[in-house]
Amino acid sequence: MDGLTKYYKSLFNDCNNINNLAAINPETINNPSIYAILADKYNKATTKNIQLELGVFIDLNSLHIDTYELTRILGILLDNSIEAAQECDKKYISIRFLMDYRMNRQLVIIENTYKNKDIDTFKIYEKAYTTKPNNTGLGLWEVNKILKKHDNLAIFTSKDDELFKQQLEIYLPKPSLLKI
Numbered sequence: 465m466d467g468l469t470k471y472y473k474s475l476f477n478d479c480n481n482i483n484n485l486a487a488i489n490p491e492t493i494n495n496p497s498i499y500a501i502l503a504d505k506y507n508k509a510t511t512k513n514i515q516l517e518l519g520v521f522i523d524l525n526s527l528h529i530d531t532y533e534l535t536r537i538l539g540i541l542l543d544n545s546i547e548a549a550q551e552c553d554k555k556y557i558s559i560r561f562l563m564d565y566r567m568n569r570q571l572v573i574i575e576n577t578y579k580n581k582d583i584d585t586f587k588i589y590e591k592a593y594t595t596k597p598n599n600t601g602l603g604l605w606e607v608n609k610i611l612k613k614h615d616n617l618a619i620f621t622s623k624d625d626e627l628f629k630q631q632l633e634i635y636l637p638k639p640s641l642l643k644i
Contacts, residue, residue: 541630
């Protein structure tokens, strides 16, 4: 029975990996730059035995943000989430792209397990602030610089006992009123 249990757990993990690989495909992730950064970070996470879940529920070419700036933000946020998750017993990251029609905004939500529960979710965006040894503390400061250049971008960071969450909000232009 122990061998059978071990086999089924291994089979379940393989099925999860196949499902995630199916999600990392150019038809779902239809923006080549976003595809490249997500595929790279997916590979980086899997080599560190981190379970990465991806949900793409919008057309990534319709995002109202410069692609270079978005990939820069994604790279920083995902590198941070990979570093944090790899320190945990349960290594987990979730990335979701979705539309919030009620608030007329697009969301990029990254959640990950983390160990350092003392993280100050406001100070992390300050220049040279870091919780990691041998780091410069410039990554999230760079994210903050990008966000400050645009009036339609915001980021909200929160945490609970299990997950650290960063939600990038991309506000869409208000629809113009029809003139008769």
